[in-house]
Amino acid sequence: MVRLSQDAIDTAGLESAEKGALEREVACQLLRSSDEVLPALLASAQRVRTRFKPGVVTYSRKVFIPLTTLCRDYCGYCTFRKDPGEPGAHTMTPDEVIEVVRAGERLGCTEALFSLGDRPELLFPEMRGTLQHLGYKSTLQYLEAMCSLVLRESSLLPHPNPGLMSWEWLRRLARVSPSMGLMLETTSSRLLARGAAHDNAPDKDPAKRLRVIEDAGRHKIPFTTGILIGIGETIEERIDTLVAIRGLHEKYGHIQEVIIQNFRAKTGTPMANCPEPDRADMLRTLAVARLMMPEMNIQAPPNLSDAHYADLLDGGINDWGGVSPLTPDFINPEKPWPHVDELRKRTEAKGFQLKQRLPVYPEFVEQAAAHSAQLSQRLETARDPEGYAQRAA
Numbered sequence: 001m002v003r004l005s006q007d008a009i010d011t012a013g014l015e016s017a018e019k020g021a022l023e024r025e026v027a028c029q030l031l032r033s034s035d036e037v038l039p040a041l042l043a044s045a046q047r048v049r050t051r052f053k054p055g056v057v058t059y060s061r062k063v064f065i066p067l068t069t070l071c072r073d074y075c076g077y078c079t080f081r082k083d084p085g086e087p088g089a090h091t092m093t094p095d096e097v098i099e100v101v102r103a104g105e106r107l108g109c110t111e112a113l114f115s116l117g118d119r120p121e122l123l124f125p126e127m128r129g130t131l132q133h134l135g136y137k138s139t140l141q142y143l144e145a146m147c148s149l150v151l152r153e154s155s156l157l158p159h160p161n162p163g164l165m166s167w168e169w170l171r172r173l174a175r176v177s178p179s180m181g182l183m184l185e186t187t188s189s190r191l192l193a194r195g196a197a198h199d200n201a202p203d204k205d206p207a208k209r210l211r212v213i214e215d216a217g218r219h220k221i222p223f224t225t226g227i228l229i230g231i232g233e234t235i236e237e238r239i240d241t242l243v244a245i246r247g248l249h250e251k252y253g254h255i256q257e258v259i260i261q262n263f264r265a266k267t268g269t270p271m272a273n274c275p276e277p278d279r280a281d282m283l284r285t286l287a288v289a290r291l292m293m294p295e296m297n298i299q300a301p302p303n304l305s306d307a308h309y310a311d312l313l314d315g316g317i318n319d320w321g322g323v324s325p326l327t328p329d330f331i332n333p334e335k336p337w338p339h340v341d342e343l344r345k346r347t348e349a350k351g352f353q354l355k356q357r358l359p360v361y362p363e364f365v366e367q368a369a370a371h372s373a374q375l376s377q378r379l380e381t382a383r384d385p386e387g388y389a390q391r392a393a
């Protein structure tokens with residue numbers, strides 16, 4: 001771990017910070033640093049990224065499958081979730097799932113990203129009725145069946161994001177999906193208070209989410225998580241969230257990527273008028289995350305950072321996450337993904353090769369394959385010798 005003295009945020013201080021993973025106090029100090037320090041901080045993060053994965057930036061070519069838009073939580077920034085009967089409230093049928101997956105196959109996609117509301121059947125009798133009609137007892141059971149269908153019937157690999165899961169459900173889903181995810185978002189339980197971002201969102205209790213991520217680690221499941229910045233957290237709370245993620249990875253070695261996502265204010269939500277993190281805040285956070293986690297994959301979504309998204313590479317990220325040539329970002333429908341050719345052009349203009357990965361990162365393929373013979377066989381045909389996507393488009 002590296003310490004900086006209070007007045008050592010200069011080039012020499014940053015160079016010494018690169019020699020080991022930053023400790024909490026230094027990370028807070030850097031996140032508070034002025035715009036004058038930003039170029040040196042970014043240069044530092046870039047040197048660390050180069051040592052980790054030189055010359056390559058990855059993305060996953062995916063289709064987005066919003067299995068159900070019903071959700072029992074009411075996060076203050078979310079436009080994805082719906083109550084039964086609201087416009088856009090929908091649970092996809094197996095035929096609808098397979099139709100999207102087939103279209104994705106034709107466009108060279110290798111990931112079926114399942115995003116869905118958190119256990120809506122606990123709150124809505126309508127969802128219990130839908131599940132009964134489809135022949136399932138719970139949303140997670142239906143999700144498992146759909147992941148299995150995708151694995152059996154297509155060349156795509158599922159990556160589910162279903163919210164909180166028990167130990168048993170993690171184990172079951174890991175047999176039919178090489179990786180899965182749960183955004184930690186924040187470790188601040190302060191944001192559960194009345195009027196805050198996670199007011200009326202019981203599944204955003206940080207202790208419950210940390211438990212899921214830790215259980216995934218015990219099961220050796222390649223896991224995606226991350227932070228959501230600008231939702232009312234303090235600088236210390238933002239860093240504490242990264243420290244928690246890093247700590248779990250140090251203990252279990254299962255966190256395949258850390259997403260740094262910036263809050264975007266959406267019309268019609270309780271947080272519609274809240275300020276969004278600016279470009280400098282985002283870049284500073286990316287760079288500090290890179291210095292804190294020198295050997296972890298760090299991702300930032302290109303569609304949430306306006307026309308100048310390629311500048312996010314300056315913060316030391318090495319992945320763009322899932323990008324779809326077919327389906328919109330249902331979580332942020334007003335922010336379309338860039339065209340993959342454009343993404344490639346901009347990535348190359350920054351001096352990197354853009355490579356298509358599977359939903360599971362190359363270095364985690366073996367760990368994923370250990371969960372079932374079916375997965376192992378599917379991964380063998382989906383990966384190239386280095387573990388990237390075989391049918392890269």
Ligand code: SF4
Nearest residue numbers: 071073074075078081
């Ligand atoms: S962010 Fe997720 S958990 Fe929160 S309301 Fe939206 S769908 Fe539900």
